[in-house]
Amino acid sequence: GGTLTGQQQHDLQIIYQDGLHLLGLINDLLDISQIEAGLMELEFQKVDLADLIHSVMATASALVRDKDIELRHEIAADLPTVEADTARLRQVLVHLLANAAKFTERGTITVRAWPADGHVWVSVSDTGSGIPPEDRERIFQRFDQGSLADGRRRNGAGLGLALCKEFVEMHGGCIQVESEVGKGSTFTFSLPMRHA
Numbered sequence: 001g002g003t004l005t006g007q008q009q010h011d012l013q014i015i016y017q018d019g020l021h022l023l024g025l026i027n028d029l030l031d032i033s034q035i036e037a038g039l040m041e042l043e044f045q046k047v048d049l050a051d052l053i054h055s056v057m058a059t060a061s062a063l064v065r066d067k068d069i070e071l072r073h074e075i076a077a078d079l080p081t082v083e084a085d086t087a088r089l090r091q092v093l094v095h096l097l098a099n100a101a102k103f104t105e106r107g108t109i110t111v112r113a114w115p116a117d118g119h120v121w122v123s124v125s126d127t128g129s130g131i132p133p134e135d136r137e138r139i140f141q142r143f144d145q146g147s148l149a150d151g152r153r154r155n156g157a158g159l160g161l162a163l164c165k166e167f168v169e170m171h172g173g174c175i176q177v178e179s180e181v182g183k184g185s186t187f188t189f190s191l192p193m194r195h196a
Helices: 006-036 049-064 086-102 160-170
Strands: 045-047 068-075 082-084 106-116 119-126 175-180 184-192
Touching: 006 160, 045 086, 049 068, 049 086, 049 106, 049 119, 082 086, 082 184, 086 106, 086 119, 086 160, 086 184, 160 175, 160 184
Parallel strands: 068 106
Antiparallel strands: 045 082, 106 119, 119 184, 175 184
């Protein structure tokens, strides 16, 4: 028993975070296999996207706690509700924000949401390292995260963006990325307002 030293607490915190990370990867794998088996059923309900974005950003603030990053949001005042699966939509937003936080050391991460053409559009922009052109097509493929400038692989299994793509497309939307190396990246996805 007894009290923990600062170092022990620090180590435990890291083990806990790694555990959460691992749990996340396992859940992602389960999701991918369910999608492949055609078992993934989305539960559509009316979603207030502004509320969802605020709640995900509150969670994401923990991801940038130790960095010089400001989290911003620009949500259109006339944003309509969408018919979507709240849990899956939350997963997409968390993945995009976690990704932005991982590759950004300083600056801003901005979430925008606006309506256009019967869809609601959501973008997550960062001021991070950016994605080389040759990696932009690949990043939405499973188990691929692109390589770092010196040819090393990025850590993690690279499932997050593949899942984001699957979930967005299952909603009837699409996802794309624009990026400039050294300037940052913007991931944008669309959701139809009505579930077909």
